[in-house]
Amino acid sequence: MSGARLPQVFLKLLGLVAPAVALTDAQRCVRLADTYIKNVHSLDTLYLPANESYRVPASCGMGLGDDLLAQTSVNVCVVNVICNTSSTSATRIEVWLPDADAWYGRILGTGGGGLGGCVDYDNLKYGPSVHFATFGHDGGHDGTSGAAFAKSDEIVVDYATRGLHVAAVTSKLLVRAYYGRPQDKAYYNGCSNGGRQGMRNAQDFPDDFDGILAGAPAFNFINLLAQSNIANLASHKLSDDDWALVRTEVLRQCDGLDGLHDEIVSDPDACQFLPEALLCEGEKRPDCLSLEQVEAVRTIHSPLYGDHGELLAPRLDPGAELDTLFWPLIFGPSFYLFGHEWWQYVVYNDSSWEPSPDFGLKEIADAKKRDAQLPVDSFSPDLSAFRKRGGKLLTYHGSRDILIPSGTSLWYYQRVQRALSLPPSAMDEFYRLFLVPGMSHCYMGAAASAWQIGQIGFSVWSNSSDSHALFALVDWVEKGSAPETLRGSTSVSVNTTVATPSTRRHCKYPARSVWKPDVQDWSCVQFP
Numbered sequence: 466m467s468g469a470r471l472p473q474v475f476l477k478l479l480g481l482v483a484p485a486v487a488l489t490d491a492q493r494c495v496r497l498a499d500t501y502i503k504n505v506h507s508l509d510t511l512y513l514p515a516n517e518s519y520r521v522p523a524s525c526g527m528g529l530g531d532d533l534l535a536q537t538s539v540n541v542c543v544v545n546v547i548c549n550t551s552s553t554s555a556t557r558i559e560v561w562l563p564d565a566d567a568w569y570g571r572i573l574g575t576g577g578g579g580l581g582g583c584v585d586y587d588n589l590k591y592g593p594s595v596h597f598a599t600f601g602h603d604g605g606h607d608g609t610s611g612a613a614f615a616k617s618d619e620i621v622v623d624y625a626t627r628g629l630h631v632a633a634v635t636s637k638l639l640v641r642a643y644y645g646r647p648q649d650k651a652y653y654n655g656c657s658n659g660g661r662q663g664m665r666n667a668q669d670f671p672d673d674f675d676g677i678l679a680g681a682p683a684f685n686f687i688n689l690l691a692q693s694n695i696a697n698l699a700s701h702k703l704s705d706d707d708w709a710l711v712r713t714e715v716l717r718q719c720d721g722l723d724g725l726h727d728e729i730v731s732d733p734d735a736c737q738f739l740p741e742a743l744l745c746e747g748e749k750r751p752d753c754l755s756l757e758q759v760e761a762v763r764t765i766h767s768p769l770y771g772d773h774g775e776l777l778a779p780r781l782d783p784g785a786e787l788d789t790l791f792w793p794l795i796f797g798p799s800f801y802l803f804g805h806e807w808w809q810y811v812v813y814n815d816s817s818w819e820p821s822p823d824f825g826l827k828e829i830a831d832a833k834k835r836d837a838q839l840p841v842d843s844f845s846p847d848l849s850a851f852r853k854r855g856g857k858l859l860t861y862h863g864s865r866d867i868l869i870p871s872g873t874s875l876w877y878y879q880r881v882q883r884a885l886s887l888p889p890s891a892m893d894e895f896y897r898l899f900l901v902p903g904m905s906h907c908y909m910g911a912a913a914s915a916w917q918i919g920q921i922g923f924s925v926w927s928n929s930s931d932s933h934a935l936f937a938l939v940d941w942v943e944k945g946s947a948p949e950t951l952r953g954s955t956s957v958s959v960n961t962t963v964a965t966p967s968t969r970r971h972c973k974y975p976a977r978s979v980w981k982p983d984v985q986d987w988s989c990v991q992f993p
């Protein structure tokens with residue numbers, strides 16, 4: 466090859482041939498549609514100039530309006546791929562490639578949310594603007610519902626783990642074809658089910674990504690959904706007014722434990738919430754709870770244990786009931802949607818299934834039996850291969866997450882530490898966990914919560930890597946400089962009776978966040 470090019474160079478130097486006209490990005494994007502990739506049965510490309518929009522080929526998209534129009538602030542080559550993953554399943558993959566001169570050699574992969582097959586356009590829009598070739602995937606089915614799972618077990622396998630892997634492999638091939646060279650580094654960013662997919666990927670396909678940013682992972686999947694179902698049923702014993710009493714009482718008992726009254730329980734582990742403080746003496750009254758209601762609150766605030774006394778799921782974070790964003794989903798009047806659909810379409814394959822009021826260990830056992838054939842649980846603590854290949858895992862969890870208790874992330878971290886027999890310093894080398902006080906599920910939260918840590922495009926308030934989770938991960942992977950803290954920012958200027966700073970350093974587990982009145986700021990304290 467180089468031999469054949471050499472004479473051309475000499476002729477060119479002699480001025481005997483016109484210089485070959487380099488293809489534009491738009492032309493290379495058209496050509497990219499001819500790329501051959503095994504098992505791919507549809508591959509379309511579209512050159513999308515900056516700020517122009519196109520209608521995505523799907524029924525849903527995270528971060529898009531009902532019009533399903535997507536756009537970003539830089540030019541991208543949009544690639545839509547459908548890849549067969551078995552004889553009865555296929556995953557849709559969408560890759561957004563910034564122009565060659567705007568690409569810094571990095572890939573960013575993303576995941577899903579809920580039971581959905583919705584591509585993460587929040588990250589697709591953001592990634593190329595900060596120079597990543599970015600991809601999303603639908604996890605093997607289109608739409609927000611889990612009904613597709615009843616069609617084939619293979620669709621569940623895509624959702625559980627295969628869809629992301631196939632998307633990573635395919636995207637790397639497309640990157641190579643478009644830019645003429647492979648990526649230098651590959652990253653992943655996902656939250657909730659997307660967080661689970663990231664953690665599961667580190668377990669199953671440790672070579673896919675050099676760095677994984679995973680938020681609020683739904684990784685103890687079956688037990689988590691079961692516990693949410695149980696909590697949902699218990700919550701219906703209280704009226705909205707009763708819940709208001711509980712919220713006030715949680716704050717009364719625990720808000721001040723971190724040193725500051727700001728409607729944030731920074732460290733849920735420090736709070737031993739006692740609902741009996743609300744028990745009426747005698748008749749139920751508006752300012753207290755009946756015994757049955759106190760028991761319901763206690764159920765919701767207790768860990769879930771199995772037949773043999775084993776821990777199945779940590780308790781709800783005390784104070785999480787203050788979250789109004791996701792409240793209707795889990796504690797609304799109807800049954801918990803994700804839990805309903807999982808038992809309907811996956812566990813029992815019976816779309817008419819309805820939960821009984823005593824939903825519990827029997828249904829969990831049924832789900833576990835199904836999970837043994839078709840594992841979606843992603844709680845294996847064996848990260849040894851990911852660690853060995855030098856992978857970095859940066860994780861975060863809000864301390865006011867009503868959908869996935871932050872204790873889940875703490876528990877998994879401890880499980881990994883025990884399973885691999887690692888001292889804290891060795892954990893630090895590849896796996897760091899940050900608890901974000903007052904943050905709700907993945908983002909948003911209490912008024913005083915500094916939840917913006919650059920975990921998603923719309924939460925970027927600073928490009929500095931000590932304040933931007935994705936850039937912190939990049940620095941860790943590429944420069945070996947690991948984040949000790951992550952500085953977050955509140956989304957509104959907070960004006961409480963207490964002067965709360967609008968930015969706050971979040972602590973690396975197991976350090977805890979404590980208010981220091983002398984300096985009027987938060988600090989991270991190691992407890993022995």
Ligand SMILES: *[C@@H]1O[C@H](CO)[C@@H](O)[C@H](O)[C@H]1NC(C)=O
Nearest residue numbers: 503504505506549552553555
């Ligand atoms: C993918 O699957 C579809 C539907 O089952 C089939 O028609 C097609 O031939 C397959 N294509 C490839 C490349 O495997």
Ligand SMILES: *[C@@H]1O[C@H](CO)[C@@H](O)[C@H](O)[C@H]1NC(C)=O
Nearest residue numbers: 514515516517537538539540
């Ligand atoms: C795209 O929109 C952004 C924000 O409105 C603007 O700053 C930028 O200049 C636009 N880019 C182009 C190429 O029009």
Ligand SMILES: *[C@@H]1O[C@H](CO)[C@@H](O)[C@H](O)[C@H]1NC(C)=O
Nearest residue numbers: 614615616617618619814815
């Ligand atoms: C679920 O039931 C339907 C209708 O009976 C059947 O067609 C389908 O194959 C079943 N799904 C699985 C995964 O067994």
Ligand SMILES: *[C@@H]1O[C@H](CO)[C@@H](O)[C@H](O)[C@H]1NC(C)=O
Nearest residue numbers: 594595596925926927928929
């Ligand atoms: C981050 O950097 C990008 C350019 O890379 C710039 O457009 C953006 O305004 C910066 N954001 C902040 C919050 O500094």
Ligand SMILES: *[C@@H]1O[C@H](CO)[C@@H](O)[C@H](O)[C@H]1NC(C)=O
Nearest residue numbers: 957958959960961962963964
């Ligand atoms: C905050 O509250 C104080 C006292 O209520 C008021 O004087 C001040 O103007 C408020 N500041 C903002 C930024 O709203």
